[in-house]
Amino acid sequence: MVEKTGRPAYLQIVDELSEEIRTGSLPPGTALPSIARLCERFDVSASVVKAAISVLRTQGLVIGQQGKGVFVNQAPASAEPQPAGETGEILTQLAAMRESLKDLGDRLAALESAVFQGRR
Template identity: 65%
Template structure:
């Protein structure tokens, strides 16, 4: 169950699952419990569980297989991932900046598309001034 500690619930769940993976309680290759099972276990919504799984996926502890589930990765693979200080952080910062740039570009494109759609849907009929306007 998620505690009211001020730490977000999804991080508490990710911490617990990460600990189970590190301790071997969730061995490599084993599927995580389903989202529904985790929701029931932690008494949270599906979005909270999905956020926790996303954290673990980003950290490399689990890998999703479309239509099959989310599986624990081999700890040797997880430990082999670079966690240095300067170079990986710079790479991560570059990736984040690139993603932010892509998000901004996509939002701008969506804004333009929405404006086009609104002008097509809410187009004012043209009026002639000779009809008693």
């Protein structure tokens, strides 16, 4: 279930599914649960689950097969060759921005927790 930490729900889902992929709970080639099942599991809407899956695709952790589902990628994302030139530079910048946004989300959650803990 997604927690009310200030961190977007779709990123919490990304974190959890990424961890399951990394640890082998979801091995390469395994189909992700359906969107409906993920909605039930995390108690969120389909649009939140779809946003999380989109991030996982961008990270290279999963691949979609039209009409079949979304599967854990066979090759680890870090083993994929990095594009050269301008595309590689853009992807590197996007990865840095994604990490910065994650850090800002974590810091905001900690700040909100500190500010609002006395008001609950």
